[in-house]
Amino acid sequence: MHEIAIVNHLFEIINEVSKKENLSKISQVNFLLGEMQQIVPEIFRFAFESAAENTIAQNAILNIEIVSIKGQCNSCNKICDVKKVFYCSFCGSKDLNIINGNELIIKSIEGE
Numbered sequence: 405m406h407e408i409a410i411v412n413h414l415f416e417i418i419n420e421v422s423k424k425e426n427l428s429k430i431s432q433v434n435f436l437l438g439e440m441q442q443i444v445p446e447i448f449r450f451a452f453e454s455a456a457e458n459t460i461a462q463n464a465i466l467n468i469e470i471v472s473i474k475g476q477c478n479s480c481n482k483i484c485d486v487k488k489v490f491y492c493s494f495c496g497s498k499d500l501n502i503i504n505g506n507e508l509i510i511k512s513i514e515g516e
């Protein structure tokens with residue numbers, strides 16, 4: 405499952421950060437999730453909580469911030485929200501650069 409691979413990667417980063425910052429307990433993980441990733445937040449959260457058991461991130465709060473898909477139009481240069489159909493909502497051009505929505509990033513990790 406996609407979500408579990410991401411959670412595994414997430415924990416590699418958590419371990420790295422906690423070593424670097426000398427953290428013994430992770431209290432909060434703030435995560436940016438782009439809509440393009442088609443990840444179900446509930447499954448992701450569940451995978452995170454399962455993986456966190458008996459680690460320093462046990463009971464850590466996972467904040468998932470959903471980033472909507474935005475594109476910049478190559479014809480009119482405007483930035484628009486992209487839903488299911490990929491075209492500019494201003495001029496109808498299909499020549500869009502996706503600038504947001506691909507995120508799969510840890511924004512910050514809090515702990516002590």
Ligand SMILES: [Zn+2]
Pocket residue numbers: 477478479480481482492493494495496497
């Ligand atoms: Zn346009």
